Amino acid sequence: MASRSTLLKLTFVVAMVLAVVVLPPPADAAISCSQVLGYLRPCIGYVTGSVPGKVPPAVCCTGIKSLNSAAKVTPDRQAVCRCLKQLANGFGSGPVNRAGAVPGKCGVNIPFKISLSTDCSKVR
Template sequence: MSRMIKSMCMFLIATVCMAVIAPRGDAAIGCGTVVSYMKPCIPYVSNKGPPGGCCGGVKGLYSAAKTTPDRQSVCGCLKSLSGSINGINYGKVGGLPGLCGVSIPYKISPSTDCSKVK
């Protein structure tokens, strides 16, 4: 019995230490997630197809980015992604939020300063 209590105490101490050491406010949304959400939009923004399932991804990503660090991370990933697609139509990229019925506080562009996104 004392061995079990000792194990539980060690687990509790380790958990508390991890919670204290863990960085706060870091973005939980990485570029892999952004790419997964936005992949259906690539044919549309590169003039190779209709929007298709693009709006589902845009709305899902918008819903997932709840904190400022998340929004800044998403902005940076979108900025990087938009700059890496050959033949991208920036007019279509910038129009995606409106097309899909969401409002984001920045323009999706390689020149966007994501550090100013709130």
């Protein structure tokens, strides 16, 4: 007959195996708005017009490329979209239009339009 200690260990192992098999995997954590802002902070001067020029600064494009690389799954892309909409609400239409053109000027193809009318739930 097995000892009490052996039975407890066996029960623990069986419970752990069942937990791994039965429980769903944790949901992917979405990128936070503070992370998005961190990537895009170098673009703010260009978008608001306080940094003149026809093209965004190189450091802005680096941030856009890095953010695009970080947001590879749908929850991350939707979180980025929602954050950009929140940030855009604080500016007029001029900066929002200028922000919408930044990815293209940086050679980055993002899967949604930067606009107050974008439905972020449809971003994939």
